[in-house]
Amino acid sequence: MEQAPAQQQTVLIVEDDQLLSGLLAVKMSKKFNTLAAGTGEAALEILKSSTPDLILLDILLPGIDGFEVLRRVKADPKTAGIPVIILSNLGEDADKAKGKQLGAEEFVVKVTLLPDEVVSLVESVCARHRGAK
Amino acid sequence: MRGKLHPMGFQFDPTHIQAIGIGIAAFLATTLMVFVFLSARNEKLGRPMWLTLLACAVWGWFGFLYHIVPDIWLAREMRVISVMGIVWISMTEMHFATVYLRERVRTNKVIEAVRWCVFVFGTALTLLLFTDLFGTRFVVGNLSLPPEKVLAPEAGPFMLILVIYYAVSTALAGILLAWRAHAGVDRSDRLQALLLATSMTVGLALGGTRFTPWFGFDFYPLVGGLGFPLFSFAALYSIQRYHLLNVQVAAAQILVFALWTFTFFRALINPSLRAALPDIGLFVTVLILGVFLLRSVVAEIRTQKELARLAVDRMKSEFVTIAAHQLRTPLSAVRWTFSLLLTDSATPLVGAQREIAEKGARAADNMMALSNDLLNVARISNSTFSFELETGDVRDVVTLAVGLLEEPARKRNIQLSARLPDSLPTVEYDRGKLAFALENLIDNAIKYTPKGGHVTVDVRESGGNVIIAVHDTGIGIAPAEQSRLFERFFRGAEAVRMSPDGSGLGLFIAKTIVEGHGGKITISSDGRGTTATITLRASAPAEP
Numbered sequence: 001m002e003q004a005p006a007q008q009q010t011v012l013i014v015e016d017d018q019l020l021s022g023l024l025a026v027k028m029s030k031k032f033n034t035l036a037a038g039t040g041e042a043a044l045e046i047l048k049s050s051t052p053d054l055i056l057l058d059i060l061l062p063g064i065d066g067f068e069v070l071r072r073v074k075a076d077p078k079t080a081g082i083p084v085i086i087l088s089n090l091g092e093d094a095d096k097a098k099g100k101q102l103g104a105e106e107f108v109v110k111v112t113l114l115p116d117e118v119v120s121l122v123e124s125v126c127a128r129h130r131g132a133k
Numbered sequence: 134m135r136g137k138l139h140p141m142g143f144q145f146d147p148t149h150i151q152a153i154g155i156g157i158a159a160f161l162a163t164t165l166m167v168f169v170f171l172s173a174r175n176e177k178l179g180r181p182m183w184l185t186l187l188a189c190a191v192w193g194w195f196g197f198l199y200h201i202v203p204d205i206w207l208a209r210e211m212r213v214i215s216v217m218g219i220v221w222i223s224m225t226e227m228h229f230a231t232v233y234l235r236e237r238v239r240t241n242k243v244i245e246a247v248r249w250c251v252f253v254f255g256t257a258l259t260l261l262l263f264t265d266l267f268g269t270r271f272v273v274g275n276l277s278l279p280p281e282k283v284l285a286p287e288a289g290p291f292m293l294i295l296v297i298y299y300a301v302s303t304a305l306a307g308i309l310l311a312w313r314a315h316a317g318v319d320r321s322d323r324l325q326a327l328l329l330a331t332s333m334t335v336g337l338a339l340g341g342t343r344f345t346p347w348f349g350f351d352f353y354p355l356v357g358g359l360g361f362p363l364f365s366f367a368a369l370y371s372i373q374r375y376h377l378l379n380v381q382v383a384a385a386q387i388l389v390f391a392l393w394t395f396t397f398f399r400a401l402i403n404p405s406l407r408a409a410l411p412d413i414g415l416f417v418t419v420l421i422l423g424v425f426l427l428r429s430v431v432a433e434i435r436t437q438k439e440l441a442r443l444a445v446d447r448m449k450s451e452f453v454t455i456a457a458h459q460l461r462t463p464l465s466a467v468r469w470t471f472s473l474l475l476t477d478s479a480t481p482l483v484g485a486q487r488e489i490a491e492k493g494a495r496a497a498d499n500m501m502a503l504s505n506d507l508l509n510v511a512r513i514s515n516s517t518f519s520f521e522l523e524t525g526d527v528r529d530v531v532t533l534a535v536g537l538l539e540e541p542a543r544k545r546n547i548q549l550s551a552r553l554p555d556s557l558p559t560v561e562y563d564r565g566k567l568a569f570a571l572e573n574l575i576d577n578a579i580k581y582t583p584k585g586g587h588v589t590v591d592v593r594e595s596g597g598n599v600i601i602a603v604h605d606t607g608i609g610i611a612p613a614e615q616s617r618l619f620e621r622f623f624r625g626a627e628a629v630r631m632s633p634d635g636s637g638l639g640l641f642i643a644k645t646i647v648e649g650h651g652g653k654i655t656i657s658s659d660g661r662g663t664t665a666t667i668t669l670r671a672s673a674p675a676e677p
Contacts, residue, residue, distance in 0.1 A: 017462055023469045026477075089461035092512070093519050111461040111501050114472040 008033050009053035009126055014043040014069065015087075016061050020110070024056070027115040031123065040064035044072060047079050054126055056118070057104075059088035059095065067098060074103040083129045085121065087113075105129075152200035159193025162186050164390050171386065171431055177236075181229035188225045192218025213265045213273050219343070220262065220295070223302040224255035226337065230309035233326070237316040244309070251302045258295055265289070274347075288347040296344045303341065307334030385430040389423035396420075450511035457504040457511070464504065467497045499634050506638040510621065513645050520563040520649050524672055527560055527567070527599055528553050531590055534571040542579050542588065549579065551590040558671035560599050562650055570643035570654075574603045574665040577639065580632045581663070582607035594671065601667040610658040618656050619644045 010033040015021040018038070025034045035052055037043035040061045046052075055073065059066035066086060073079045083105040088095070091109040099107040105125050113121070166186035173179030195215035202208050231248050234240060258272070265272050272295055274287035310330030317323030396416040403409035471494035474482060482490055512518035535551045542549035571590075578588040586606040593600050610618065614625040622637040629635075640656075647654040652669040 017466065019466045020462070020469060023466070023473055026473065089458055089465065091508075092517065094517070109461075111465045111468065111504070115469050116472065116476060 010035060010050070011122060012037065012043060012046060012050075012052040012055045014040065014055060014057045014061065014066065016058060024115055024118060027119050028122070031119060038062075040066065040069040043069055047073065047076075051079065052082060054122055054129070055082055055084045056087050056122065057084050058110075059086060059090050059099075067102060070099070070102045070104060083125050085125055087118065152197060155193055155200065156197040159190060159197050160390075160394060162189035162193050164386065166190055167390060168386055171427060178229070178232060181225060181232045185222065185225040185229050188218050188221035190218075191215070192222060209273070210266055213262055216273055216295070217259055217262045219299060219340075220255050220258045222337065222340075223299050223306075224252055226306045226333065227251040227302055227309075230306040230313070233329075234309045234313040234316075237313060237318065247305055251305065254298055255302070258291075258298060261291055292344070292347055296341070296347075299341055299344070300338075303334060303337045306337075310334065385427060389427055392419050393423055446514050450514040453507050453511040454515075457508045460500070460504050464497060464500055468494065468501065471497060503636045503638075506636045506642060509642045510638055513642070518645065518649070520566060520646075522561045522563055522650075524559050524561055525564060526557060527562065527601060527669065528557055528592060530562065530564060530568045530571060531592055531601060534568050534575055535590055537572060538575050538579060541576070545579060545582075546584045547579055547582055548587045549575070549590075550587070551592070553592050554594065557592065558594055558597075558599060560650075560669045561672050562669070563646075566646045567650065570646040570667065571601065571603075573639040573643045574667070578603050578605035578607060578663065578665070580635070581605070581628055597671050599669045599671050601669075603665045604662065605664075606662045609661060609663055610656065615656065615658065619654075 008031065011028055012035045013021055013024055013028070014037045015024065016038050021036050021038070025036060028034045032053075035046055035050060037046055038061075041063050043055070043057075057066045057069060061069070066088065070084055070086070073082065073084060080103075084103065086099045086104045086107045087110050088107075089110045091107075096107045105128075106121065108118075108121065163186075166183050166189075169179055169183040169186060174183055192215050195211045195218060199208050199211035199215055202211060227248055231240060231244065234244070261271050262273070270289045272289045272291045274289040274292065307330060310326065310333060314323050314326035314330050317326050393416070396412065396419045400409050400412035400416045403412060471490055474490045475487070475494060481487075509518065531551050531553065535549060539549060575588060575590060582588060582605045588603065588605045591600075591602045591604065593602075608627050608631060610625055611627065614623075617623045618625075619640050620637075621641045624635055624637040644654050647667050647669070650669055652667060654665070654667050656663060656665045658664070
């Protein structure tokens with residue numbers, strides 16, 4: 001978990017690959033507070049005590065998968081309003097449709113984006129979400 | 134008169150042995166022809182093979198009828214048609230030999246000229262034989278001879294020409310077949326071609342002894358009978374070699390053909406038409422049912438093959454999907470690591486370090502493009518490559534694609550520009566996929582254009598269509614390669630030399646995308662550059 005100034009927004013990164021999670025956290029930490037979870041269960045545990053401003057969610061996770069995490073996040077009134085970006089290496093049309101149907105704001109394929117592009121996307125979704133509120 | 138040669142009166146004399154022999158040869162030729170026609174008439178070697186067998190069947194059946202028909206004049210006509218079959222065997226065998234040779238050797242004008250000579254002479258002899266049917270006796274002379282001399286009728290004035298024609302064309306085809314054997318790619322290919330060449334040539338040469346009685350030497354009963362079995366061996370061999378035959382289909386065909394033959398001869402040997410009627414009815418019924426049986430067996434085998442092919446395709450694409458997905462996680466790590474190294478301002482890379490990291494990042498980008506292409510191809514094979522169509526303006530897509538490729542073009546010192554009209558009809562498109570197809574075409578144009586060249590994307594309306602043309606001043610595409618550009622994994626020789634990294638999948642995917650929109654994609658090159666054109670049907674009138 002990275003420490004950052006209090007006024008910054010917080011992003012929960014749910015990613016089982018530690019290298020990817022770490023690289024992303026390095027880039028994100030310049031603009032956001034970051035929380036990291038390596039499994040779906042760990043992510044849900046974090047959400048019991050914290051309310052991040054956005055969740056970056058992988059799908060293929062040990063234990064419960066990202067779709068199930070997303071379903072539970074959207075089912076819980078406390079977390080239902082948190083925007084979720086799915087950042088996965090799955091990218092079939094069916095996966096994208098399922099993600100959208102479960103309430104994900106965006107579905108992006110990890111390998112096609114660079115960390116800077118992920119940060120820009122998170123910023124734009126956060127801005128959109130603030131605007132919607 | 135030859136009246137006593139009716140089949141009901143079989144005796145052991147040479148004429149009857151010949152009748153049985155030629156009847157068996159005719160049966161074999163017809164059976165083989167039916168096999169090849171049903172299983173492989175559209176294959177490259179299947180067509181000349183079944184035509185050759187058809188000529189053999191004509192020769193055989195009419196030769197057989199010549200022995201059994203009671204009327205001397207009718208017998209003569211049968212013989213003339215049988216001899217025509219021999220001429221056609223020469224022509225079709227030449228055709229077969231040339232097609233077979235072309236598999237390995239680029240045939241030249243001399244070979245083509247020889248082939249045409251064989252055809253022209255063959256056609257001339259056929260015409261001459263037609264006149265024989267009306268009694269000119271130019272080739273097949275007089276048949277009004279006593280029965281014991283029936284195998285050595287009088288030769289017409291052109292019989293010698295026919296014999297020379299047969300001998301020369303068989304020898305020429307033999308030479309071409311031997312050449313094909315010599316040009317084989319490996320030992321087994323050479324050996325197989327040599328076997329085929331030897332058996333076909335020797336078979337036909339032995340068959341040529343059929344003519345010797347005309348000149349007073351009767352070698353045919355001695356060695357001629359070996360000719361067709363050898364020829365059959367050659368045909369069967371090539372059928373097996375090229376997998377033209379399926380055992381189940383063959384079994385059904387043999388059964389049906391045996392039934393046809395049995396019922397046909399049952400009908401034939403009746404003393405009167407009235408007595409033959411039930412047998413004729415039986416023959417017609419068996420004929421019709423046999424056709425249905427053969428068709429259903431062939432259809433069944435095709436379905437089985439298609440299902441097996443689909444299962445293999447499915448397994449392949451599942452494998453590709455899993456492999457490509459598994460590759461993506463480590464590939465993401467590699468791309469992100471290089472990106473961080475190159476963009477982290479706290480510890481900037483210098484000189485050679487930066488150069489190496491940039492090369493690494495480019496290699497990882499290429500690998501990503503390849504894994505994406507493989508996944509797209511797997512989706513196309515799985516039929517999960519779907520389109521989300523919306524109505525829109527392709528100028529947006531062109532601007533997007535050109536924008537994405539400006540940087541690579543600038544790096545290669547290539548001037549990339551788009552010419553957009555002021556107004557354009559809308560089209561139904563999947564924005565992301567159409568952009569991908571167009572990026573592919575522009576990316577190719579940039580890759581295969583030498584430094585300092587131009588790439589122009591031209592958008593216009595024409596006849597209710599929206600046309601996007603990508604012109605370049607690049608290396609062009611060799612005419613021989615143009616027809617293969619949209620094949621999976623195909624890459625032109627010059628393209629590989631200039632840009633070794635491509636997967637050969639981009640144009641295949643682009644074509645699938647454009648055709649998925651109901652459009653058309655073409656590529657033309659005149660050696661001074663290439664134009665790739667996407668044509669999409671307009672859905673609404675022009676919009677400014």
